[in-house]
Amino acid sequence: MELEELRARIRAVDEEMAALFVRRMEVSAQIAAYKRAHGLPVEDRAQEARVLAGRGALISDDALRPYYLDFLQGTMELSKRRQRALNAADGTLRVSLGAVSYDVVLRCGCLAQAGALLFVRRRVLIVTDAGVPARYAEALAAQCASPLVVTVPEGERCKTPAVLQALLEAMLRAGFTRGDCVCAVGGGAVGDLAGLAAALYMRGVDFYNVPTTLLAQADSCVGGKTGIDLAGVKNAAGVIRQPKKVLIDPDLLETLAWQQLACGLAEALKAGMIGDASLLTLLESLPGSEMSAKVFEQVIAAALRVKIRIVEQDVTERGARRALNFGHTIGHAIEAVTGLPHGECVALGMLPMVPPALRARLEAVYACLRLPTRVKADPAAVYAALAHDKKMADGQIQAVFVETPGRYAIRAVAPETLRAGIETVVEA
């Protein structure tokens, strides 16, 4: 038989399979609606295991069966992705982690509905910082039965043992019990601090997060990492403990300075680079001046979907969660030497980890967002900082590379191999 004839036959099979695929996705959408209505998670590993075990019997050829099971597993992944996307359309994302699963409500204006969305008919410690407009915490407090608002020092300066202790003692003095809760209203710093206070008070009370920076909304509010700094070492003490619920109101970003927004966009773009190519395309299609709360909502949803997928696979950062460090290996080293904002350093750190054509696309996006593409510093000092990275094992760094947007590869490399890359973004 001629090759063209065989290709025509396979095309006919593909056509049948495409029709079946559409039918499967339609049923999958109905399952998504059922799960949403009944508060069930998209992820159901036990059911997936049952499906794989059961469907294997449909293929009698022992040699073919493993291929079919791979195919089925891939199809189930696609179903879950679609179910998550559908469930997100109503503004709710689900983080499925068994008994500690939670919802992330993402909707412009949702802060005004906090009283209905969160269980706040109890004592609520609302932690905010001095740089966050006070009206956000006040809006939440007005919806709580018994609020206690504590304003901590601004930004990173709040992540200290002394401030943590002050929060715990404030709860004790106010008679908080294990049935009460903590709610963060602020950026990633407030979230890290308040999350840790909630984890520690009486061995753990409920924690809600209302993030108010783009970085916190698109990244840090999900995953459960909490922490404070010790003796100048960032996040030296902390635990991983998931929030009870997260409320993301992109309208709160209207008071944020552009540099903060650009840094959040850099972290969101990082998520896109490792897990969702459409984020890069979206940012490419928008000049920085066209950023509205609705666009931020789209960016946040896409970035969080990637992060949620990874956190669900690896909550303790032993495997897949390392992908979230894309851009951070060189980025952290630049941050340590230059003191530039974290997001700008991550943006720079991504550039040497992609092929030239992709790098050019990233640089064009950075130009629109007013993110740097080069920095003036001593490349040798940046290299020295990288070689001292605490995440190094056996003289090797687990570096994250992206060849095509949306796909990553983690490879153990010697720090020397990154030296040339550093020199392309750090100029003496």
Ligand SMILES: NC(=O)c1ccc[n+]([C@@H]2O[C@H](COP(=O)([O-])OP(=O)(O)OC[C@H]3O[C@@H](n4cnc5c(N)ncnc54)[C@H](O)[C@@H]3O)[C@@H](O)[C@H]2O)c1
């Ligand atoms: N837990 C995690 O997974 C995770 C991930 C990434 C980063 N982090 C942590 O997050 C922190 C950085 O977070 P960040 O970038 O949100 O910075 P940040 O929390 O320090 O906030 C930045 C500044 O913005 C101000 N601000 C916050 N919301 C505002 C608003 N709506 N309008 C005007 N000003 C506002 C703050 O007062 C502060 O001055 C770091 O401590 C980092 O370690 C945690």
